[in-house]
Amino acid sequence: MASNLKNLSEHSGKNMKGLQDKKFAIVVSEWNEEVTESLYNGAYETLLDNGISKENIEKHYVPGSFELSLAAQWMAERKEIDAVICLGCVIQGETKHFDFICDAVAHGITNVSLKYNKPIIFGVLTPNTQQQALDRAGGKHGNKGDEAAFTALKMLGLAKGL
Ligand SMILES: Nc1c(NC[C@H](O)[C@H](O)[C@H](O)CO)[nH]c(=O)[nH]c1=O
Ligand SMILES: CC(=O)[C@@H](O)COP(=O)(O)O
Numbered sequence: 001m002a003s004n005l006k007n008l009s010e011h012s013g014k015n016m017k018g019l020q021d022k023k024f025a026i027v028v029s030e031w032n033e034e035v036t037e038s039l040y041n042g043a044y045e046t047l048l049d050n051g052i053s054k055e056n057i058e059k060h061y062v063p064g065s066f067e068l069s070l071a072a073q074w075m076a077e078r079k080e081i082d083a084v085i086c087l088g089c090v091i092q093g094e095t096k097h098f099d100f101i102c103d104a105v106a107h108g109i110t111n112v113s114l115k116y117n118k119p120i121i122f123g124v125l126t127p128n129t130q131q132q133a134l135d136r137a138g139g140k141h142g143n144k145g146d147e148a149a150f151t152a153l154k155m156l157g158l159a160k161g162l
Contacts, residue, residue: 003135008142009042011150016050016157022082023056024152025075029088029124031064038137039087039123042145050153065090065124066101069108076116083152084112087145088124089133102126119155123148 024047028040040059047057058081062071065088075084086109092098105124113120125144127133135141 003141008136008144009146010142011147011154016150016153018160019153019156020051020053021056022052022156023058023080024052024083024085025058025060025078025081026085026087027060027062027068027071027075029063029065029068030061032089032091032130032133035089035125035130035133035137036087038134039089039125039143039145039148042138042143043085043087043123043149044145046146046149047153050149052153064088064101065105068105068124069112072109072112072120073116076112076118076120081118083119083121083156085121085123085145085148085152087148089137090124090126091130091133092126092128098126119152119159121148121152121155 026043028036062068068086068088072084072086075081090101109120109122123144125133125136136144
């Protein structure tokens, strides 16, 4: 469903109880920092709003979205980290560089998640324009950072219930 049909900040709060002791690492790309900082703020506040303490939320920066996969692996290797939220914004330029980055980071994050059996959340915007990015980073379509945090919480809740 396209973002213009479902607000990114709305969620059905299933499986999100008893997670107060879980520890999160949020990795943020420095590219398009106006957007990614807004994504981070959304994710951070969503975790706090759902009972996660500030002490259990780490923030780390990478140069660009392409580096999110390796940073996610460094976080996932740490036993004390229960979930990793990867936040980035890759905006289409004139060349195919966009395609290579998006493909690499989507596959990279998936591979880390399966390798370490932990939620590694793909909170990466891949818009055609800056405005589309802003609309999804606290604008008219909500905040992808909220969605990423909700997703991490729900996956940990699912794992807890298994
Ligand atoms: N153009 C964007 C980039 N490019 C940088 C890459 O992510 C990477 O850091 C570089 O290729 C060196 O490995 N990154 C974004 O996150 N967003 C962009 O729009
Ligand atoms: C996604 C990118 O790396 C992109 O912003 C770079 O722009 P261009 O494809 O015009 O070099």
